[in-house]
Amino acid sequence: MTALPLRQRPAWMSLIRHFEEVHSLHLRDLFASDATRGLRLRAQAEGLYLDYSKNRVTDETLRLLFELARESELAEQRDRMFRGDHLNVSEDRAVLHVALRMPKEATLVVDGVDVVEQVHRVLERMTTFALAVRSGEWKGHTGKSIKNVVNVGIGGSDLGPVMAYEALRHYSRRDLTFRFVSNVDATDLVEALRDLDAAETLFIVSSKTFGTLETLTNAQSARQWLSERLGEDAVAKHFVAVSTNDVKVRDFGIAIENMFGFWDWVGGRYSMESAIGLSTMLAIGPEQFNQLLEGFHAMDEHFRSAPFEQNLPVIMGLLAVWNRNFLDCPTVGVMPYDQYLRRLPAYLQQLTMESNGKHVTIAGVEVDYPTGATYWGEAGTNGQHSFYQLIHQGTTIVPVDLIGFAKSLNPLGGHHDILTSNVFAQAQALAFGKTAEEVRAEGTADQIVAHRVMTGNRPTNVLLAELLTPRLLGSLVALYEHSVFTQGTIWGIDSFDQWGVELGKVLATQIIPELSAATDSELAHDSSTNALIALYRTLKKAGDTYGH
Ligand code: G6Q
Numbered sequence: 280m281t282a283l284p285l286r287q288r289p290a291w292m293s294l295i296r297h298f299e300e301v302h303s304l305h306l307r308d309l310f311a312s313d314a315t316r317g318l319r320l321r322a323q324a325e326g327l328y329l330d331y332s333k334n335r336v337t338d339e340t341l342r343l344l345f346e347l348a349r350e351s352e353l354a355e356q357r358d359r360m361f362r363g364d365h366l367n368v369s370e371d372r373a374v375l376h377v378a379l380r381m382p383k384e385a386t387l388v389v390d391g392v393d394v395v396e397q398v399h400r401v402l403e404r405m406t407t408f409a410l411a412v413r414s415g416e417w418k419g420h421t422g423k424s425i426k427n428v429v430n431v432g433i434g435g436s437d438l439g440p441v442m443a444y445e446a447l448r449h450y451s452r453r454d455l456t457f458r459f460v461s462n463v464d465a466t467d468l469v470e471a472l473r474d475l476d477a478a479e480t481l482f483i484v485s486s487k488t489f490g491t492l493e494t495l496t497n498a499q500s501a502r503q504w505l506s507e508r509l510g511e512d513a514v515a516k517h518f519v520a521v522s523t524n525d526v527k528v529r530d531f532g533i534a535i536e537n538m539f540g541f542w543d544w545v546g547g548r549y550s551m552e553s554a555i556g557l558s559t560m561l562a563i564g565p566e567q568f569n570q571l572l573e574g575f576h577a578m579d580e581h582f583r584s585a586p587f588e589q590n591l592p593v594i595m596g597l598l599a600v601w602n603r604n605f606l607d608c609p610t611v612g613v614m615p616y617d618q619y620l621r622r623l624p625a626y627l628q629q630l631t632m633e634s635n636g637k638h639v640t641i642a643g644v645e646v647d648y649p650t651g652a653t654y655w656g657e658a659g660t661n662g663q664h665s666f667y668q669l670i671h672q673g674t675t676i677v678p679v680d681l682i683g684f685a686k687s688l689n690p691l692g693g694h695h696d697i698l699t700s701n702v703f704a705q706a707q708a709l710a711f712g713k714t715a716e717e718v719r720a721e722g723t724a725d726q727i728v729a730h731r732v733m734t735g736n737r738p739t740n741v742l743l744a745e746l747l748t749p750r751l752l753g754s755l756v757a758l759y760e761h762s763v764f765t766q767g768t769i770w771g772i773d774s775f776d777q778w779g780v781e782l783g784k785v786l787a788t789q790i791i792p793e794l795s796a797a798t799d800s801e802l803a804h805d806s807s808t809n810a811l812i813a814l815y816r817t818l819k820k821a822g823d824t825y826g827h
Contacts, residue, residue, distance in 0.1 A: 282352045284640075285648060285771060290347035294340075298605045301337055305736045306710040309337070324581040324591050325574065325754040330741040333710040334598050334678075335606060344597040345587045347769060353593065356768045357761075361583060363389035363544070367775035368641050374775045375542075376549035376760070380575035380753070389544070397542070401554055405539055406565040408519070409557070412481065413452060413564060420513035421478040427456045429471060430558040431501060432485030433493045434629065435547025436521070437461040440485065442626035443551055443559040443571070446619050446752050449688045451562035459558075460501070463493035468500055477508035477517070484520045485555050487547055489527035492784070498531065521554045546775050548629050549760065552753070567749045574753025582761040592758050595740060596765025602678045602738060603652050603766075612670060612679040613656035616702045617747055620682065624656030627759055634763045634774040641773050650770045656680075660701050671708065671733055678738040681706055682755075686746045702741060709737040794819075 285291055310316050310332075320332035320341075336344075348354075360366050363373045378387050378394045385395045411417040415424035430440050441459040444451065451457070458471040472480075482505070484498045498518075505517050519537040520528040528538045539554035551559070552572055560568040578592070587593045602608045611631075613624045635651030656662070659681070670677045683702035687695040712735020718728050744751050767774030790812065793800055799816055802809040 282350060282771065284644075285351075285646075285769070288347060288350040290343050290350050294343045294347065294601075294605065297339060297343055301335070301340060302605075304335065304337070306333060306335065306738075307712075307735065309335075310711075322589050322591050322594055324585065324589075325577045326744050326751050327591060327754055327758060328743045329591050329594065330706075330743070331594060331598060333706055334601070334738045334740070335736065336598070336601060340601065341588075341597075344601060345593075347600075348587055348593060348597060348765070351769045351771070353587075353765060353768050357583065357764070360764070361579075363387060363394070367546070367773060369773050369776040369778065372775070373544040374546065374549075375544040376546065376552070377576075377579045379541075379545065379550075379552050380572040380579065380757075382576065394542070394544070398553075401540055405554060405557055405560055408539075409560045409565055409568075412561055413455075417481075418516065419478050419481075420509050420516045423476075423478045425481045426454070426479035427458070427475045428481050428483065428558055428561050429458045429460060429475075429501065430483045430485055431460045431468075431494055431497045432483075432521075432555070433461040433463075433491060435550050436485040436487060436491075436494065436555055438548070438622070438626045438629050439551025439555060440558045442622040443556065443752065444562050445622045446747065447559065447563050447567070447571075447749055448619060449747075450567050450749060452564070455562065457558060457562055460497050461493070463496050465500070468497050468504075472501070472504055477505050477513070480505070480517060482518045483557055484518060484522075484528075484531070484533065485557070486521070487523050487541070487545070487550070487555075489520070489522045489524040489531065492788075495531075502532070519557070521557055547777075548633055549775075551756070563749060571749040571753040574748075574750035574755075575757045576753075577750075578754040578757035578761070582757070592761030593765050595758065596762040596769070598738075598740065599652070599678075599762060599766050600769050602676075603650075604648055606676060606678075606738070607649075608652065608676050608678050608738075609649070610653040610655065610675070610677050612662075612677050613654060613682070614659050614662055614679060614705075615656070615682040616659035616698055617682065617684055618658055619688065619747055621658040623682075624654070624658075626756075627656070628654045630759055631763055633777050633780075635767050635770065635772065636779065637767075637770075637772040637774075640771040642771075646770065646772070648770070650772055651766070659705075660698065663701065663705065667705070670737065671712075676737055678740075679705070679709065680740045680742060682742045682744075684744050684747055688747060702743075706739045706741050708733065709735065709739050711735045712737075 317332045321330045360374050361377055363375055365371055366374045373389055375394060379398055381395045383399045386393050387395050412425050417425060419425060437459055444457050460468045460471045482501050486494045502514060505513055514532055518533050520533040521539045522528050523541055523543060525535055525538060529535060539557055541553040545553050552575055582592045613627050615623050631654045632651055637650050639645055681702045683699050712733035715728050715732050718731045723731055763774060793812055794815060802812055
């Protein structure tokens with residue numbers, strides 16, 4: 280990147296001056312002074328309608344933000360990503376999740392290899408396997424067909440699969456059971472397997488590195504569970520692997536013909552449409568999986584070709600920067616008004632926070648501005664009856680993405696209109712609030728008025744689509760991916776590494792033997808950690824009333 284440091288970019292300096300002029304503007308006034316605002320500040324692509332009019336921006340804010348994108352070389356960086364340049368500088372890797380969803384006829388040669396051809400070769404193997412399992416042709420060790428699929432993975436090797444399964448459950452084979460085991464807490468595995476018949480169960484061990492302690496621990500225990508019931512020879516028909524590491528897969532005891540590969544240029548949190556999506560393909564079938572890929576690809580093309588001013592990911596990314604760096608909002612809420620998307624907030628939490636939670640620029644220089652916000656959320660309308668109070672009246676401004684659909688996959692009475700009315704009503708309430716005069720006019724006693732005032736001026740994006748389909752899900756996820764990319768590019772950070780998760784893993788590895796050894800070793804940590812370990816050892820040895 281040759282862009283100037285962020286604070287020296289002319290558009291950034293203009294935005295700082297501009298903020299002084301607009302920071303006290305209220306959305307009430309912005310709407311009152313422009314009857315067309317809600318028709319102008321909107322954009323549409325690939326079945327997603329984005330209303331961003333309820334953000335605290337003026338036309339000038341937007342002009343400067345688009346200028347900032349240009350000065351930050353967003354187009355150049357985007358093109359470098361699509362070309363396969365090593366944008367993940369700290370790991371010296373290309374960032375090519377966009378290649379995972381390119382059509383078969385496309386080519387993309389990176390380091391002398393056509394990666395699209397590689398991708399489609401794996402997709403074909405996944406398809407053959409998925410068809411065999413779904414048709415019952417793939418038999419388990421005892422000759423029974425597969426009825427249960429258990430994905431064992433964590434982080435990027437879990438959140439995508441579980442989110443996609445939940446999101447597309449409507450399209451899934453209802454006679455197959457899907458479970459997702461991620462936590463090294465044995466409870467996760469034990470509860471997942473409790474009612475399953477081993478003879479009908481297939482394990483997918485999903486791990487890019489095949490070196491992740493949690494996943495390997497769960498996979499070993501799953502193998503033991505299976506072997507105890509069907510014998511060690513059963514592993515061949517009941518275990519498949521998704522990984523980039525064929526040596527470790529073989530060492531674990533899974534044959535290479537039962538391994539589905541991907542590549543180091545696919546980041547874990549960007550991998551749900553690679554072979555990591557095998558459970559998704561088993562659930563919804565290859566054709567619908569293909570539609571998911573088409574949805575991703577369509578949004579990629581939109582990001583690649585639409586002018587910034589009409590480009591959904593660019594607009595959302597720039598607004599996120601505005602809210603983070605100028606309105607000083609430390610968190611963002613993502614609220615899908617669709618029960619099937621209930622795991623989307625968790626998925627986006629990893630995508631956004633692992634990507635943009637960084638403290639140095641690509642050049643390794645400490646940033647002097649805030650980067651990635653904390654993302655969190657809950658499916659609507661549940662959140663409205665709990666934490667929305669703070670969003671409406673708290674002292675922290677929380678920008679919210681509200682995601683709604685015009686049609687329900689489960690039309691039932693008046694449910695869907697009630698649900699969707701809340702999407703629109705929340706955006707209205709957050710933007711316009713309720714003044715003291717309005718509260719008083721309702722006959723509220725003077726001493727209560729202040730409590731009932733809603734200041735409003737709280738930003739929202741509303742994303743509206745017709746129906747949740749595999750294709751739409753692909754476009755929606757790609758929209759967030761490229762919004763994350765836009766933010767990371769403005770901030771000049773490496774959105775594709777995750778060094779912050781390493782230290783805790785290393786320290787835990789040192790502590791494991793101190794907790795599990797038969798004899799208590801000397802402890803040489805800080806006094807707090809020493810005391811915690813000592814107490815753990817004592818409590819572990821003590822008998823309890825349940826006789827464990
Ligand atoms: C994602 C992260 C991380 C990763 C998990 C699992 O971007 O790198 O969440 O996906 O740590 O890693 P493995 O797939 O290698 O087991």
